[in-house]
Amino acid sequence: MRLKGRRFEFLEHTADSGVIAYGDSLESLLESVSVGMFSIIADVEAVKPSQSVRIEVEANDHETLLMALLRELLFQHDAHGLIFRDLKVEELGEFVDEQGGRHFKLRATAFGEPVSETEAELHGDIKAVTYHGLKVEQHADGWRAQVIFDV
Numbered sequence: 001m002r003l004k005g006r007r008f009e010f011l012e013h014t015a016d017s018g019v020i021a022y023g024d025s026l027e028s029l030l031e032s033v034s035v036g037m038f039s040i041i042a043d044v045e046a047v048k049p050s051q052s053v054r055i056e057v058e059a060n061d062h063e064t065l066l067m068a069l070l071r072e073l074l075f076q077h078d079a080h081g082l083i084f085r086d087l088k089v090e091e092l093g094e095f096v097d098e099q100g101g102r103h104f105k106l107r108a109t110a111f112g113e114p115v116s117e118t119e120a121e122l123h124g125d126i127k128a129v130t131y132h133g134l135k136v137e138q139h140a141d142g143w144r145a146q147v148i149f150d151v
Contacts, residue, residue: 008036011146017126018133018148026062027089029136029143030069030106034087037070037126038112040149041077046120047085049111055087058105062136065104066145070129073110083120084112126151 011018019036023029038044053076057068076082091107115122128150135146 008032008039010036010040011148015151016130016132016148017151018146021145021147023143023145026138026143027092029145030066030089030092030108031087033066033145033147034069034073034084034110037073037129037147037149038077038084040123040126040151042083042118042123043121044083044085047083047118048113049085050113050117051082051111053080053082053084053110053112055108055110056106058103060101060103062104063131063134065106066136066147067129067131067134069106069108070147074126074129076110077115077126081115082110082112083115083118084110086111124151 008019008021011020017040021032021036023032055072059065059068087108087110089108093105095103126149130148130150133148137144
């Protein structure tokens with residue numbers, strides 16, 4: 001499935017749902033996975049981008065960064081009743097701390113609307129983002145991620 005240049009497909013998993021996403025860069029991969037996650041919840045193409053939420057997360061590796069991002073988006077969905085159709089990565093940086101540890105910092109903006117106001121068809125809900133089967137890989141032709149959600 002393609003949505004505004006993002007690529008993802010649904011992954012069938014026993015009692016859960018998942019997404020396999022692709023991107024030309026790590027930034028586009030993170031954007032694709034985010035849209036894929038919300039596509040499990042609703043028809044995101046019908047969600048209006050009437051509100052935006054700033055997302056900032058840090059992690060030690062790509063998998064943990066993806067988990068932090070998706071968990072923050074799911075928190076915004078659960079706590080504030082928002083459903084997102086798009087994510088724009090504004091900054092993705094890598095830095096080394098005083099102990100020599102490698103870290104990634106992500107700043108992004110998610111665009112969507114309140115679930116109570118959406119005309120989008122709702123499919124179900126996601127309880128949690130899981131580490132089960134989690135992968136973020138860089139290949140010669142781009143990036144690939146796999147994420148399974150507890151639904």
